[in-house]
Amino acid sequence: MSADAGKQWDKAADKYSTYLTITEDFAQKIIADYLDQAISGYPHGSRKLDFLDVASGPGIATFKLIDRFGDKAQYVATDIAAAMLETLQSKAQKLNIPVTTKVQDGQVRPRYLLYQY
Numbered sequence: 001m002s003a004d005a006g007k008q009w010d011k012a013a014d015k016y017s018t019y020l021t022i023t024e025d026f027a028q029k030i031i032a033d034y035l036d037q038a039i040s041g042y043p044h045g046s047r048k049l050d051f052l053d054v055a056s057g058p059g060i061a062t063f064k065l066i067d068r069f070g071d072k073a074q075y076v077a078t079d080i081a082a083a084m085l086e087t088l089q090s091k092a093q094k095l096n097i098p099v100t101t102k103v104q105d106g107q108v109r110p111r112y113l114l115y116q117y
Helices: 004-040 060-072 082-095 108-114
Strands: 048-054 073-079 097-102
Touching: 004 060, 004 082, 048 060, 060 073, 060 082, 073 082, 082 097
Parallel strands: 048 073, 073 097
Antiparallel strands: none
């Protein structure tokens, strides 16, 4: 995607929450079901889990993870739109949970993203 795409998403960010009311419950249900399957039996013990939310938007998946793990995990969220990440960061600060954010094109392979943090 181009830098222009990021600018277009920045413009949409303030209105994006209107659409979230329609999709958020559905998305969170899917995320919760998948998350339960993905980590069931994972012996994380005292080690913090690391989560990377690619193309996070305002953080639907990130906040589902925060609801579940709180400060027992580390969170990184990327999105092509800086305004989406600002929304996510504002909410995370209110919860007093640190989330690292980075403007990044979600079509870049995640393995390259992991080495940047």
